Amino acid sequence: MDETILSVLEGNDELSRVVLVHRRGFGANAVVLRRESFSEAIGWFEQSSVEMSPDQVGQLKQALGTVPMSKVKPPRTSFGRRYESGSYAMSISLATQNAG
Structure with missing residues (x-):
């Protein structure tokens, strides 16, 4: 599975963002919108995502x-x-x- 970040959109505050990703692998292509949050302990992590064909x-x-x-x-x-x-x-x- 290969992912390329296409864009990072600002969130409602400095601890949130939306990441636009192009995902390739296993014969399929998709664009993924990931809602991420930031934590001092672990960095950026995914809250939710939507995969689009x-x-x-x-x-x-x-x-x-x-x-x-x-x-x-x-x-x-x-x-x-x-x-x-x-x-x-x-x-x-x-x-x-x-x-x-």
Whole structure:
């Protein structure tokens, strides 16, 4: 597993931050958003994370307005639930990605 830090975003205070990571390995690519905190005893440590597939990153870019709609694969629905917002559509997955 190989990780590259793409960016570090400031947190609400000097003891927190969000780290944007590109993770590669075992035939898969993902972007990970990690919420980290700082402790004098151990340094920076992960509080929580969200792993996004390349398709999800494309959908996020489109939702933020950085990529035209035609360049992004349409989101798939999960359990038939689809939420519309203006010209954008988002699927909310009810399945746990990291189960197992």
